[in-house]
Amino acid sequence: GQNIDQPTEMTATEGAIVQINCTYQTSGFNGLFWYQQHAGEAPTFLSYNVLDGLEEKGRFSSFLSRSKGYSYLLLKELQMKDSASYLCAVPSGGYQKVTFGTGTKLQVIP
Amino acid sequence: NAGVTQTPKFRVLKTGQSMTLLCAQDMNHEYMYWYRQDPGMGLRLIHYSVGEGTTAKGEVPDGYNVSRLKKQNFLLGLESAAPSQTSVYFCATKEGTGKNNEQFFGPGTRLTVL
Numbered sequence: 001g002q003n004i005d006q007p008t009e010m011t012a013t014e015g016a017i018v019q020i021n022c023t024y025q026t027s028g029f030n031g032l033f034w035y036q037q038h039a040g041e042a043p044t045f046l047s048y049n050v051l052d053g054l055e056e057k058g059r060f061s062s063f064l065s066r067s068k069g070y071s072y073l074l075l076k077e078l079q080m081k082d083s084a085s086y087l088c089a090v091p092s093g094g095y096q097k098v099t100f101g102t103g104t105k106l107q108v109i110p
Numbered sequence: 111n112a113g114v115t116q117t118p119k120f121r122v123l124k125t126g127q128s129m130t131l132l133c134a135q136d137m138n139h140e141y142m143y144w145y146r147q148d149p150g151m152g153l154r155l156i157h158y159s160v161g162e163g164t165t166a167k168g169e170v171p172d173g174y175n176v177s178r179l180k181k182q183n184f185l186l187g188l189e190s191a192a193p194s195q196t197s198v199y200f201c202a203t204k205e206g207t208g209k210n211n212e213q214f215f216g217p218g219t220r221l222t223v224l
Contacts, residue, residue, distance in 0.1 A: 041217070042216060042218055043153070095144075100153040101152060
């Protein structure tokens with residue numbers, strides 16, 4: 001089965017950089033997703049990593065280490081609108097399903 | 111394109127009542143999912159479908175039934191609602207089995223069972 005662990009809450013300052021960590025245990029690795037979810041809204045896709053290393057997409061980057069079962073989401077130049085929950089997720093059931101972590105609630109303060 | 115829509119957006123039920131939540135998509139995606147989201151629990155998969163006419167159980171299927179008679183619609187039924195089913199329900203779709211295919215979520219249905 002899948003087991004995903006993320007910090008529950010984080011606080012960071014506008015303009016700063018924040019790193020949100022995710023550790024996972026899976027019976028077979030098929031990549032890792034990050035989703036963003038603003039309060040009261042639906043999750044939206046941010047990134048997918050299947051190979052080790054850092055993938056950059058504008059202010060957001062996602063890192064993966066398969067040997068360590070570890071990923072992080074890096075948010076640069078934080079803006080108030082980045083206040084949201086960030087969900088780490090791993091595919092399961094031969095890509096048919098996805099198991100989500102409980103999410104990290106990020107609060108950006110002025 | 112509407113994407114993924116859910117009906118209704120809000121609903122209050124009394125214990126024992128039944129209801130059906132409708133998810134509709136216009137993206138021609140094969141896979142559809144129903145999740146519930148509760149504080150501190152994250153998104154948990156209730157049922158899913160890998161194509162028209164198919165359904166499968168997820169992590170928390172008890173108390174729910176589903177049907178996928180048409181490719182574009184995925185219905186979630188509660189036959190006898192219980193207070194433990196108070197939650198936010200999200201529908202999601204995925205194009206296929208491509209490993210990097212992300213899920214697209216509907217806006218959610220907020221259900222309260224009294």
